[in-house]
Amino acid sequence: MDLAVFLVQCLNALQYGLLLFLVASGLTLIFGILGVINLAHGSFYMIGAYLAYALAPWAAANVGGGFFTALAIGVVLSIAFGYALEWGFVSYLYQREHLQQVLMTYGLILVFEELRSILVGDDVHGVAPPAWLAGSVQLGDVMTYPVYRLFMSAVCVLVALALYAVIARTRIGMAIRAGASNREMVQSLGVDIRLLYRVVFAAGVALAVFAGMIAAPVSSVYPGMGNQVLIISFVVVVIGGIGSVRGALVASLLVGVVDTFGKVLIPQTAGILVYVLMAAILLWRPEGLFRTG
């Protein structure tokens, strides 16, 4: 592996890991604070990708701006959707056993997938990146790297930094941190826990939808795309530790590196390497790398 190839794979690993982080951070916060195991989280990623596919032409025709307008509309819609879903569905899951949460959110996946099939169909679609991001940069003599992927990584880093700033520096972030380590205590200290739950859930949905939207030009848009991301995000949460955003970041990057380099170095076993990594971490630290609370 020469230096240029190595560099390209590093960039790919970083991009995949950061994208996973956007999905997994929402998942880990929803587990950690709401105490709900949400299988439908992958569906939000899928919904995001389909939104990018459906909204971009519409935005270009009616509002102007194409991809970025679509992105902005998608984020606003997803926050509203997450808020409504918490109010109308998820809030009924808090008092229930894990098994019931699993089955009800599993039912939700089937509903989302079939609605997607009815509304958009089962075809695979491509989504064009914005024109000024469509080119490639030269790496070394022969390798090129798509600008859009660099842009994706940069955006993910910005979102991660923003997430860090909110969690570490703001009042609601303080409540989130406290909620992840001891829910009952936060409640008894007078924080409006229902509002906190609603905000966290909506933010988690928005992060996953956003991830799906910006991933759409790279991964294309296809049925079942949410499930794969969901299961890998579970692996990330198990490795990182439930409720820990920092753990989710470290685990996402670790999974990104193992998966990307696994596919290059030992392609026969690429599919299972991530799970082997998870098994190894379980042997070493059953509670994950950074468990909170």
Add this chain to the structure above:
Amino acid sequence: MNKSALSHALPLAAAGALLVVFPFVGGKFYIDLMVTTMILGIFALSLELLVGLTGLVSFGHAAFFGIAAYATALLAPQAAAASIAWLLPAVLAITTLAAAAIGALSLRTRGIYFIMVTLAFAQMAYFVFHDMKFAGGSDGLYLNIKPVLALGSVTLLDLDRPLTFYYVTFGALVLVYGLLAAVRRARFGHALAGIKANEQRMRAAGFSTYPYKLAAFALAGGLAGVAGFLYAVKDGFVNPEILAWHQSGTVLLMLILGGIGTLRGAVIGAFLFVVLKELFQSEALFGNFARHWQLPLGLTIIGCVALMPNGITGLPTQLRSLRTPVPHAG
């Protein structure tokens, strides 16, 4: 026999008798469907041991169903009929070992972690069969000649004959049911129930709970292997989709449909699931919409879990407690 034992045994005997005479009254399609139902019933019973008795929610149980089905297709010789006498024990041994290995790791975690970890391991098994060349990739494998049980030159059981296969599956269902009923009455079963109720207290009482949970996990995996073996033989074909996580979700759904905590709930749940699936997939009823059958299924899951969390077998109790409100304990 006292009255409550009688009221318990009578419906069971009646259901058994119905299944025995069913091939004489049902058409070919319905016999086939009943075989599928009984195989799924065995699968659901095996998970009931974990979820209902031990309180371990595994979201990866399809892995053992699939490993057994693949082991059956891989071990059976291409050109001759395999003998059940060695094939079935070999398949069950492989499946039980796989369950012991996955269980040993998964049981280091609990609660939400356990659900996610079992799901992840099942997905790993999925990718093993999906990506590895020996397993035929996403196309799967064929089992061309169905296994037989022969004594010398006399063929005792030829699974290629539909009626024989029906009664073998029925016999397997009865055996698994009986085995699990015996487990529930044994000291081992009481220990598992104690772990579900309060693991901390079981440990304080001097039980090392990990080996008990591991034994339950391995046994449940092995029994799922019985279902996987029958499935592979029935269709003569396996592909990675039988280990997909939808299968793990489906078998959990059967348990909650029938009612968690009883053996009959698992079997009734499998039956209800097959009925619901056939209903929603029926083009006669739903026309073109039938291909979106997962939409009504998803809504049914949500509705069932929301309205009758104790399943259909728990419904009478639930309705009684609605009429005479009693203070809820725990």
